[in-house]
Amino acid sequence: MQNPAAPAWTADHFFAGARACIPVAISVAAYGVVWGVLAKQAGLSLLEVMLMSGLVFAGSAQFVALDLWTATPSTLPIGPIILATLIVNLRYLLLTATMRPLVRPGTEKRSAAAMWLLSDENWAMTVGEMAKGRGSIAFLVGGGTTVWCFWMVATVFGRLIGSAIDDPTKYGLDFAFTATFLALLLGMWKGKADLLPWLVAALVAIISAKLIPGSWYILTGGIAGSFAGAIAERRRGYAHQS
């Protein structure tokens, strides 16, 4: 179902999006620098930083990948890294789905390809525009271009200055992951229904982290917590009906 009334791809929309996303891109850059510093610590080369930031372009997945990364190629857990990326990025299914009303007939493939440039930040700006009756795929792409440039420059910069920071734990930089994830988590709070899945996820993750080596606790906790949330929601749904 395309929307014939959706706005065309114009340079105007592109540059409006590119400009509108500069403020959010600055905060993206701030944690891009942190990611770059940690990437150095995890053993990523400058080329690998450029490839991962430039191609994968997904902040939270890249943070999780660093957690799993090993400096020696032979021990690199390729499967778990890809699987973790998949799990962490599943939420993009929901974000890109909300862009559907902006797709003009005949631009489906182009629009789907453009979703590569969708990040949390330019998505949020575009949804804000849609609420005002504006917004377009070109606006999203313009914003994505800004965010991409800031992310690229910041992560490379972080990787370069990372050489000057020998031990991140000395400066508390290892805690940047935890603090960032915690803040992202709190930003997702929508009400009491979130409490149960989060607690189940936290408990299962803590127990798994103690019992299973490696980073599988992210998956066990994530799966247990999300199922707990879905089951609780379903039971509440039935209670409402009866």
Place this chain on the structure above:
Amino acid sequence: MLTSPEALLAIAGMLAVTVAIKASGLLLANRLPQTGFIAAWLRHIPGAVLASLVAPAVVTGGTAEILAAAATALVFVVARNLFAAMATGVIMVFLLRMALGG
């Protein structure tokens, strides 16, 4: 060290799953269940994954990590700013580790 085949494979795999997810959300928008169990499950994944990332790191840390996590949460709830919250967490953990000698 420039890179390795293993690293390139991992990055290519990350790229492939990310592009596939982002494109399919848009293309399948009208077919994704809007209600029911699967929809609820998808909605709860991001929060559950983040909670799993945070909880072991805070619990297996010491007093410094727990207090810094509390400060991070407080700053985020008050200021609603991701970077301010992250910076607070890092500075607090740095100071607390020094103060507690940990």
